[in-house]
Amino acid sequence: MTSRMTVTACALVVLLSLPSLALAQRGGGNRPAPAPRPAAPAPRPAAPAPRAAAPAPVAGGFNFHRDTAPPAAAPPAAAMRRVMPTQRATVPAAGHRFTGPVIRNARAGGGNYGWNHGIAWQAAPTYWGGGFWGPFAIVSLGGLAAYGAYVDAQDQLDYPSYQVEPDTPGADLLADYALQQTPCGPPGLVVIWGPDNSVICAFPNDQIGSGNYQVDPATLTLISASS
Amino acid sequence: MSRFRIETLVPVVLGALIAAVAPAAAEGITRIQQADGTTQVYHHVMMRLSGRTLWLRSGDHRGILEVTSGACRYLDGLQRCLPYQTVYHDHGVAHTIALEHGTVYTNTTGENVQLPHSADRLGPHEVLVLLHTMRGTYVSVKGTLDQIK
Numbered sequence: 001m002t003s004r005m006t007v008t009a010c011a012l013v014v015l016l017s018l019p020s021l022a023l024a025q026r027g028g029g030n031r032p033a034p035a036p037r038p039a040a041p042a043p044r045p046a047a048p049a050p051r052a053a054a055p056a057p058v059a060g061g062f063n064f065h066r067d068t069a070p071p072a073a074a075p076p077a078a079a080m081r082r083v084m085p086t087q088r089a090t091v092p093a094a095g096h097r098f099t100g101p102v103i104r105n106a107r108a109g110g111g112n113y114g115w116n117h118g119i120a121w122q123a124a125p126t127y128w129g130g131g132f133w134g135p136f137a138i139v140s141l142g143g144l145a146a147y148g149a150y151v152d153a154q155d156q157l158d159y160p161s162y163q164v165e166p167d168t169p170g171a172d173l174l175a176d177y178a179l180q181q182t183p184c185g186p187p188g189l190v191v192i193w194g195p196d197n198s199v200i201c202a203f204p205n206d207q208i209g210s211g212n213y214q215v216d217p218a219t220l221t222l223i224s225a226s227s
Numbered sequence: 228m229s230r231f232r233i234e235t236l237v238p239v240v241l242g243a244l245i246a247a248v249a250p251a252a253a254e255g256i257t258r259i260q261q262a263d264g265t266t267q268v269y270h271h272v273m274m275r276l277s278g279r280t281l282w283l284r285s286g287d288h289r290g291i292l293e294v295t296s297g298a299c300r301y302l303d304g305l306q307r308c309l310p311y312q313t314v315y316h317d318h319g320v321a322h323t324i325a326l327e328h329g330t331v332y333t334n335t336t337g338e339n340v341q342l343p344h345s346a347d348r349l350g351p352h353e354v355l356v357l358l359h360t361m362r363g364t365y366v367s368v369k370g371t372l373d374q375i376k
Contacts, residue, residue: 019241054248059289060285060287060289060290060318061285061287061289061290061318062257062259062269062285062290062292063259063267064290064292064314064315064322064324064364066262066362066363066364067315067322067325067360067361067362067364068317068322068324105262115299116299116300116301119299119301121298121299121300122279122297122299122309123297123298124296124297124298124299124309124310125297125311126311126312126326127298127309127311127328130297130298131298131309132298135309135328135330137328139327139361140327140328144347163289167300167302167343168300177231
């Protein structure tokens with residue numbers, strides 16, 4: 001009787017362990033996916049077929065060994081050049097806190113962050129303008145064509161500008177005031193200072209005259225520099 | 228005595244096996260493509276959202292990816308954020324991963340929501356994370372949030 005139960009128990013153990021083996025083979029055991037078979041078609045014909053998965057050098061967890069490895073002793077010169085606009089664009093500049101009249105945005109939702117369903121918008125620090133104008137990673141700005149630049153002759157600084165992305169708070173701001181963006185540089189433009197000393201320019205219209213303005217992200221309004 | 232032991236042991240063993248085999252709630256899938264093109268896919272990733280920080284824990288509990296985002300925009304039930312800080316906790320050791328750019332989409336509703344400019348949809352409380360690191364690693368994560376704080 002005892003031996004029969006032992007055999008039954010062993011058989012159950014073997015049977016139940018089969019699904020876990022199958023699960024592990026599907027990658028369910030948190031292991032890197034097996035290398036795709038050579039005969040298998042690539043998921044997208046245009047994309048290059050993925051190479052065979054390299055075994056992770058670390059046991060378990062995710063494979064971020066390249067990203068967590070110590071940096072190389074001397075970074076490439078190209079990377080250095082790309083960092084330059086970062087430092088320039090994030091230089092804290094005095095004088096971009098305007099106290100002129102607030103030009104009401106009739107199209108934005110009422111109250112603070114009404115335009116964002118009442119949820120506070122906070123700048124993402126590694127993006128130009130905190131991400132207000134679009135997902136422009138600061139480290140990538142060097143490879144991106146600037147959309148003009150605002151030159152601050154007094155402080156001997158120039159602030160590169162970039163084209164506003166659709167579906168962003170910045171694009172909504174421009175649409176709300178019926179403003180059309182144009183490259184910064186020429187005189188007589190609407191100069192809008194956004195988060196983190198970002199700047200864009202637009203043609204003046206019947207609502208907004210030429211001059212300097214600051215964005216209030218809470219109310220998505222423009223504040224004029226001049227009283 | 229031995230019969231008593233076996234009868235006691237069998238349910239314990241069966242229970243342990245069932246617990247090990249049964250699918251957990253964590254059903255997130257993470258795909259990591261290295262700069263050299265090699266790719267790893269991880270299943271059963273647990274996804275927890277705490278404020279603006281998303282925690283992704285590997286199925287074996289040995290690695291946790293922490294993604295902090297800002298500039299969150301809400302559009303028709305869909306939250307789109309820009310990740311700016313990524314920390315990988317490897318066996319308890321924190322490594323900052325230099326991030327170039329990325330996007331985190333979260334469906335904050337209980338219904339399907341269409342992604343902007345895409346035919347794809349996110350299910351209720353589903354998250355889609357796309358990251359590109361400074362060292363050329365592409366990370367994509369998709370799954371339903373297991374926990375929201």
